[in-house]
Amino acid sequence: MLEGKDVIVIDDSIVRGTTMRKIVKMLRRAGAKGVHLRITAPPTVFPCFYGMDFPTRNELVAATHTLDEVGKYLRVDSLAYLSIEGMMRATEAKASDFCKACFDGQYPVGLGGQAGEQLMLDKLALESRVKCD
Numbered sequence: 001m002l003e004g005k006d007v008i009v010i011d012d013s014i015v016r017g018t019t020m021r022k023i024v025k026m027l028r029r030a031g032a033k034g035v036h037l038r039i040t041a042p043p044t045v046f047p048c049f050y051g052m053d054f055p056t057r058n059e060l061v062a063a064t065h066t067l068d069e070v071g072k073y074l075r076v077d078s079l080a081y082l083s084i085e086g087m088m089r090a091t092e093a094k095a096s097d098f099c100k101a102c103f104d105g106q107y108p109v110g111l112g113g114q115a116g117e118q119l120m121l122d123k124l125a126l127e128s129r130v131k132c133d
Helices: 018-029 067-074 084-091 113-132
Strands: 006-011 034-039 078-081
Touching (some): 018 067
């Protein structure tokens, strides 16, 4: 069914990338000529401290790799994420009613202690990486 065809895969997010990498591998084995990935959320680049299972930036593929590097890791022909601005337009939510911390590092509740210090370091590292790209 997929032999020689281009496939567009739409997913809600990429956190670690391990599941999507397996999916892409299965699509290639099924004969897909090209795999194009579209993500309906911005890149997850900061940890979530509100119950999600990704407590450190080192676990987040988009936090430690460029867009091209993530695409190569996943072995896709193209990769695109929805921007934060696009997400806000799509949801029609007020920015103040929407937690975007895992996308922009702006936590609705201040983080103290070691988590807060690490967050500051992570933001500085991300800013310097973005400037270089």
